[in-house]
Each structure stands twice: as C-alpha cells, then as structure tokens.
Amino acid sequence: xxxxxxxxxxxxxxxxxxxxxxxxxxxxxxxxxxxxxxxxxxxxxxxxxxxxxxxxxxxxxxxxxxxxxxxxxxxxxxxxxxxxxxxxxxxxxxxxxxxxxxxxxxxxxxxxxxxxxxxxxxxxxxxxxxxxxxxxxxxxxxxxxxxxxxxxxxxxxxxxxxxxxxxxxxxxxxxxxxxxxxxxxxxxxxxxxxxxxxxxx
Amino acid sequence: xxxxxxxxxxxxxxxxxxxxxxxxxxxxxxxxxxxxxxxxxxxxxxxxxxxxxxxxxxxxxxxxxxxxxxxxxxxxxxxxxxxxxxxxxxxxxxxxxxxxxxxxxxxxxxxxxxxxxxxxxxxxxxxxxxxxxxxxxxxxxxxxxxxxxxxxxxxxxxxxxxxxxxxxxxxxxxxxxxxxxxxxxxxxxxxxxxxxxxxxx
DNA sequence: GCATGCCTATGAACGCCGTTCAAGTGCGAT
DNA sequence: ATCGCACTTGAACGGCGTTCATAGGCATGC
Numbered sequence: 001x002x003x004x005x006x007x008x009x010x011x012x013x014x015x016x017x018x019x020x021x022x023x024x025x026x027x028x029x030x031x032x033x034x035x036x037x038x039x040x041x042x043x044x045x046x047x048x049x050x051x052x053x054x055x056x057x058x059x060x061x062x063x064x065x066x067x068x069x070x071x072x073x074x075x076x077x078x079x080x081x082x083x084x085x086x087x088x089x090x091x092x093x094x095x096x097x098x099x100x101x102x103x104x105x106x107x108x109x110x111x112x113x114x115x116x117x118x119x120x121x122x123x124x125x126x127x128x129x130x131x132x133x134x135x136x137x138x139x140x141x142x143x144x145x146x147x148x149x150x151x152x153x154x155x156x157x158x159x160x161x162x163x164x165x166x167x168x169x170x171x172x173x174x175x176x177x178x179x180x181x182x183x184x185x186x187x188x189x190x191x192x193x194x195x196x197x198x199x200x201x
Numbered sequence: 202x203x204x205x206x207x208x209x210x211x212x213x214x215x216x217x218x219x220x221x222x223x224x225x226x227x228x229x230x231x232x233x234x235x236x237x238x239x240x241x242x243x244x245x246x247x248x249x250x251x252x253x254x255x256x257x258x259x260x261x262x263x264x265x266x267x268x269x270x271x272x273x274x275x276x277x278x279x280x281x282x283x284x285x286x287x288x289x290x291x292x293x294x295x296x297x298x299x300x301x302x303x304x305x306x307x308x309x310x311x312x313x314x315x316x317x318x319x320x321x322x323x324x325x326x327x328x329x330x331x332x333x334x335x336x337x338x339x340x341x342x343x344x345x346x347x348x349x350x351x352x353x354x355x356x357x358x359x360x361x362x363x364x365x366x367x368x369x370x371x372x373x374x375x376x377x378x379x380x381x382x383x384x385x386x387x388x389x390x391x392x393x394x395x396x397x398x399x400x401x402x
Numbered sequence: 403g404c405a406t407g408c409c410t411a412t413g414a415a416c417g418c419c420g421t422t423c424a425a426g427t428g429c430g431a432t
Numbered sequence: 433a434t435c436g437c438a439c440t441t442g443a444a445c446g447g448c449g450t451t452c453a454t455a456g457g458c459a460t461g462c
Contacts, residue, residue, distance in 0.1 A: 165366020
C-alpha cells in the first residue's frame with residue numbers, strides 16, 4: 001500500500017469516527033486524543049491527514065450536507081404553477097426541519113463550527129451549499145418569474161436564512177425549545193406567508 | 202465597606218471588563234486570567250462573584266439585551282391599522298439588524314453562548330427576552346386580531362426567529378457575508394412578505 | 403497596644419485541551 | 433545484511449477554566 005493510499009484510508013477512518021463522535025456528543029465531543037484512539041492511530045497521525053481538527057470537522061460537515069441532499073431526494077421534475085411552487089417551498093422547509101431533528105448534533109455542527117483564522121469555507125464546501133440553494137431557487141423562479149437570476153439566488157438564500165432561523169431557534173433546547181409539532185406548524189404558516197407575500201408584490 | 206458591597210462592586214467591575222473584552226474579541230476573547238488582570242483581582246476572586254465564566258457571559262448578555270431594548274426606544278403608542286403594523290414589524294427588524302451591525306461581537310455572544318450543563322437560561326434572563334418579544338406581539342395583534350394570546354406569542358417568536366436567521370446568516374462573515382445594504386433590502390422584502398401573507402390568510 | 407481567631411483573597415497547581423517535534427521504528431534500496 | 437531515509441509516535445508544550453491550601457488582614461477581647 002502506497003503512502004498516499006494509507007493517508008487516504010486514515011482520512012476515511014478519521015472522518016467516520018469523528019462523525020460518530022460528533023453525532024453522539026456534539027462538536028465539543030470531538031477531542032484529538034479520543035479520535036486517535038477510536039481510529040487506532042497516534043494523535044500526531046491526525047495532523048498528517050488534516051491540517052487541524054477544524055479540517056476534520058469540515059470533512060464531517062461536507063458528509064452531513066451530502067446526507068441532507070440525499071434525504072431531499074431528486075430535484076422536483078417540473079413545477080406547474082405558483083401553488084405548486086409554494087407547496088415545494090413548504091416541502092423543502094419541512095425536509096430541513098426533519099433532517100435537523102433526525103441528526104440534531106451533526107446539523108448543529110454545520111452552523112456552530114467557526115474556522116479559526118476567520119477565513120471563508122473552502123470552495124468544495126461552498127459548491128455543495130450552492131447545489132442545495134438551487135433547490136430553493138427552482139420553485140422561487142416559478143413564484144417570481146420577474147426576478148433576474150442574481151436576485152433569485154439572493155432571495156433564495158434569504159428564504160433559507162429565515163427558515164433556518166425558525167428551525168434553529170425553535171429546536172434549540174436553551175432558547176425556545178418548542179415541541180416538534182409546533183415548529184412544524186409555525187414553519188408551514190410562515191413559509192406559506194412568505195410565498196404568498198412574495199407573489200403578490 | 203461590607204463583604205456584600207465589595208462582592209457587588211467586584212461583580213460590576215468584572216461585568217464591565219468582560220463586556221469590553223467580548224466586544225473587542227468575541228466570546229473566545231474572554232479568558233479568566235486576562236479578565237482578572239483587567240479587573241485588578243486574582244483569578245480565584247472571579248469565582249467568588251460568579252459560579253463560573255458562563256455566569257459572567259450571562260450577565261454581559263443581559264446588559265446587551267438591555268442595550269438593545271434602549272436602542273428600540275419606547276414602545277409604539279398605538280398602531281392604527283394593518284399597514285402601520287406591517288411598517289412597525291419592518292422597523293423592528295431593521296432596528297435588530299442595525300444593532301447587530303453596531304455591536305457584532307456582543308450580539309454574536311447572545312446566540313453563540315451555550316450553558317455547559319445544558320440547563321435553560323435563568324428566569325431573569327428569560328423575562329428580559331419576553332419583554333422584547335412583546336414588542337413584536339403588539340403589531341402582530343393588530344395584523345391578526347383573530348389570534349388568541351398564546352398563538353400570538355408563538356407567532357411573534359417565530360417571526361423573530363425568521364428575522365434573526367436573515368440577519369445572522371447574512372452578517373456571518375463565514376456564511377453569506379452579504380453587504381449591509383443588501384441584508385437591509387432582503388429583510389424589508391421578507392418581513393413585508395410575511396406580514397402580507399399572514400394578513401390575507 | 404497587643405494577642406487571638408476567623409474569614410476571605412490569593413495564585414500556584416490540577417486536569418484537560420489542541421498541537422508540535424525529537425526520537426524511534428520499519429521498510430525499501432543497495 | 434546493511435544502510436539510510438521517511439514516516440509514525442506519544443511525551444512534551446503552552447494555554448485554558450477551575451480549585452484549594454495557604455497567606456494575610458481585620459475585627460474582637462483583653
């Protein structure tokens with residue numbers, strides 16, 4: 001086995017174990033020594049596969065994004081009219097809520113993680129985010145055919161931000177800590193309101 | 202000076218210095234040794250005034266909430282009609298954005314801070330939050346006079362969550378990092394959309 | 403004024419963290 | 433078989449929040 005192959009195998013093991021640890025204990029549950037022990041390597045070996053622990057977290061977060069994309073299923077074929085577009089936005093929002101509930105700590109890690117040097121996320125990470133935002137742009141373009149593409153991309157991100165806020169604060173055990181059924185209902189009310197309000201203007 | 206008076210004076214000094222440190226460097230910039238040096242006391246003295254550093258952060262966060270409440274000015278006297286209610290919601294949202302921009306790290310600390318043992322925030326903290334939510338409930342009640350008070354309180358919190366999401370992700374230098382003018386415009390579009398969509402249903 | 407006893411402030415020490423790097427190990431080439 | 437090099441290793445480092453034996457001061461009694 002070449003050195004590169006071993007490094008790749010180590011990377012895979014580390015990411016898998018880190019994923020398990022984050023899913024079980026959250027971001028603070030990822031500790032270098034514990035990770036090394038779980039992966040069957042020395043602490044120092046982690047730093048031959050990743051620049052630091054933040055790199056491991058980023059790799060885990062990419063897997064989480066992929067997992068969410070898979071949970072969304074294939075993109076909607078065609079969206080017939082404004083009502084269908086509104087329905088699709090609600091469906092996406094509720095899929096988001098369902099995923100956050102199913103994988104609370106992994107999902108939390110997506111947003112709680114901060115790169116140390118204040119740098120932006122790497123390109124491969126931003127690209128995966130963009131694929132997910134495209135899911136929102138699709139129905140939004142049906143709802144607002146008057147918007148140019150840049151405006152549509154922007155509005156899709158803001159729609160996501162609003163949805164994320166409702167889910168994140170609603171689920172947060174230290175903030176609202178709302179029952180899932182309540183969040184579900186509130187999310188539908190507000191996404192429908194936004195869709196309706198955007199259409200008429 | 203009695204022991205209680207000294208303890209209170211120490212608390213005030215610690216909170217003031219901690220506020221300065223958080224405003225300058227964010228939550229990770231608050232370190233026990235540095236705080237003690239700034240306050241002119243020994244590290245151990247911190248733990249005579251607060252149970253731990255999280256207690257200090259909570260006290261700073263309460264001051265931040267008070268600062269925001271002051272920035273909002275006195276509650277609106279009367280809200281004439283649905284259009285005025287919609288305007289008031291937009292005004293509140295933009296005041297929120299303005300505050301987050303003016304005090305980015307202090308504001309960030311409000312949401313990034315996690316209590317260690319997963320316990321909920323203390324009552325005095327929740328009470329201050331409730332006073333702020335009441336600002337939203339007021340125009341919302343005009344917009345939706347059909348809602349009972351519990352539903353109104355719930356919807357107000359969800360409206361806040363959505364607004365918070367737009368502001369938080371929009372300002373986040375590692376996520377969207379949108380220019381302030383863009384966030385401002387998106388916020389107005391979506392708050393107006395929500396207000397319009399809520400009214401018609 | 404002085405000795406006594408309590409009580410609080412002190413900061414070195416503890417345990418844990420991420421990260422590094424001198425040293426040892428094993429493997430491929432000669 | 434021997435050598436040399438590259439890689440793995442885990443003890444060590446610096447820094448963190450928190451603790452606690454101890455030093456010090458202050459009120460009290462004589």
